[in-house]
Amino acid sequence: MFSFSKCLALIAGVVAGVNAAGPLQQQTGSWGANPTNVGFYYYKPASVSSNPALIVAIHYCSGTAQAFYSGTSYANLADQHGFIVIYPDAPDAGGCWDVHTTATLTHDGGGDSLAIANMVRFAISNWGVDASRVYMTGLSSGAMMTNVLAGAYPDLFAAGSAWAGVPYGCFGGPDMWNSACSTGQITKSGQQWGSDVRSGYPGYTGPRPKLEIWQGTLDTTLNYHNFGEGIKQWTNIFGYSETPTEVDTNWPLPNWTRSVYGPNFRAISAAGVDHNIQIQADQVLDWFGITGDGSTPPTSPPPTTTPPPTTTSPNGPAQSQWGQCGGIGWQGPFTCVAGTTCQMINQWYSQCL
Ligand SMILES: *[C@@H]1O[C@H](CO)[C@@H](O)[C@H](O)[C@H]1NC(C)=O
Numbered sequence: 001m002f003s004f005s006k007c008l009a010l011i012a013g014v015v016a017g018v019n020a021a022g023p024l025q026q027q028t029g030s031w032g033a034n035p036t037n038v039g040f041y042y043y044k045p046a047s048v049s050s051n052p053a054l055i056v057a058i059h060y061c062s063g064t065a066q067a068f069y070s071g072t073s074y075a076n077l078a079d080q081h082g083f084i085v086i087y088p089d090a091p092d093a094g095g096c097w098d099v100h101t102t103a104t105l106t107h108d109g110g111g112d113s114l115a116i117a118n119m120v121r122f123a124i125s126n127w128g129v130d131a132s133r134v135y136m137t138g139l140s141s142g143a144m145m146t147n148v149l150a151g152a153y154p155d156l157f158a159a160g161s162a163w164a165g166v167p168y169g170c171f172g173g174p175d176m177w178n179s180a181c182s183t184g185q186i187t188k189s190g191q192q193w194g195s196d197v198r199s200g201y202p203g204y205t206g207p208r209p210k211l212e213i214w215q216g217t218l219d220t221t222l223n224y225h226n227f228g229e230g231i232k233q234w235t236n237i238f239g240y241s242e243t244p245t246e247v248d249t250n251w252p253l254p255n256w257t258r259s260v261y262g263p264n265f266r267a268i269s270a271a272g273v274d275h276n277i278q279i280q281a282d283q284v285l286d287w288f289g290i291t292g293d294g295s296t297p298p299t300s301p302p303p304t305t306t307p308p309p310t311t312t313s314p315n316g317p318a319q320s321q322w323g324q325c326g327g328i329g330w331q332g333p334f335t336c337v338a339g340t341t342c343q344m345i346n347q348w349y350s351q352c353l
Pocket of ligand 1: 254255331332
C-alpha cells in the first residue's frame with residue numbers, strides 16, 4: 001500500500017482549479033443500473049448550449065467528485081462554453097476506481113464503468129446532450145478509468161484525455177492496486193495490448209474514441225514505463241505505427257513533447273515531471289473539438305539558427321525508454337537507460353527506443 005498512499009499525498013495537494021459560477025449538483029433517484037453505488041454528480045452552467053457537449057471528469061485516488069469539481073477548471077470552462085460536466089464519485093473507501101475487475105473491463109459487464117456509462121446514457125436521454133459530443137478525461141485513477149471506458153464503451157465517447165494513467169487492462173487482477181503495473185513491470189506487445197482492449201467489447205466494429213495520453217517522465221507512482229505501453233496499445237487499436245509521424249518539442253509547456261501518431265492518437269511526455277502533472281484543460285478542450293477543430297495543428301519549427309545539440313551528456317539520470325534524448329534545442333539527457341538506444345527520428349527529435 002506504500003505506493004497507493006504516496007499517490008494520495010502527491011495528487012491531493014496539486015490540482016488548483018478555477019471557481020465556477022454555480023454549485024456542483026447530485027443526481028438522485030433512478031438513473032440507471034449502478035451495481036457498485038457510484039455517486040452521480042454534475043455541473044450545469046447557467047447557460048447550457050442547445051444539444052450540449054458533455055465531459056465526464058474522473059477524479060484521482062482519494063479524490064471525490066467535489067474535489068475534482070473545485071480542483072480543476074472544467075466547470076469554469078463549462079460556464080464559458082455551455083457544455084455539461086459529469087463528476088462520478090468512486091464508491092471505494094480509498095477513493096480509487098475499480099479498473100481491475102472483469103466486470104468493469106467489459107461492456108455492460110457491471111462495475112464502476114457501467115455506472116459511468118449509464119450516467120452518459122441518462123444525460124443523452126434526459127438532458128439533450130449531443131451523443132456525438134461526449135468526452136472523458138481523468139487524472140491518475142481517473143486516467144486509468146478513461147482507458148477502461150475507451151476499451152469497454154467505445155460506442156459512447158468521441159474522445160478521451162488521460163493524465164498519468166496506465167493502459168486498459170494493466171491493473172487487471174484480484175486487487176484494487178496492481179503493483180506490477182504501477183511500478184512499470186508489465187510489458188506487452190502492441191498486438192497483446194490491443195487484444196486486451198478488443199476484449200472489452202467483443203464484436204464491436206464501430207468507431208473508437210480518439211485518445212490522448214499525458215505523463216511525466218519522472219512518474220514513479222504509475223511508472224512512466226506505462227506511457228510507452230499505452231502508446232503501443234492505442235497505436236495498435238488505430239492501426240498506426242509506433243513511430244510518431246510528428247513530434248513537437250516544448251508543447252504546450254517547455255520540456256514537454258507532443259508525439260502525434262495519427263489523427264486519433266497522440267501522446268504528450270512531460271520531461272522532468274513526476275506523478276504530480278498539471279492538467280492543461282485548454283488543450284484538452286481543443287483536443288475534444290469544443291474549442292478549435294479537434295485536430296492537432298503543427299507547431300512552428302524552431303528557427304534554423306538554433307545551434308545543434310552538443311554530444312556531451314549532462315550529469316543526471318539516463319533518459320527512460322520512449323523519452324527524448326536529442327534534437328535541435330534539446331537540453332535534457334542524451335543517454336538512454338540500459339536496453340534502449342538513442343535513435344534519431346528527425347533533426348528535432350531523438351528518442352530512446
Ligand atoms: C527544462 O529542462 C532543462 C534541462 O533539464 C532545465 O534546466 C529547465 O529548468 C527546464 N525548464 C522547465 C520550464 O522545466
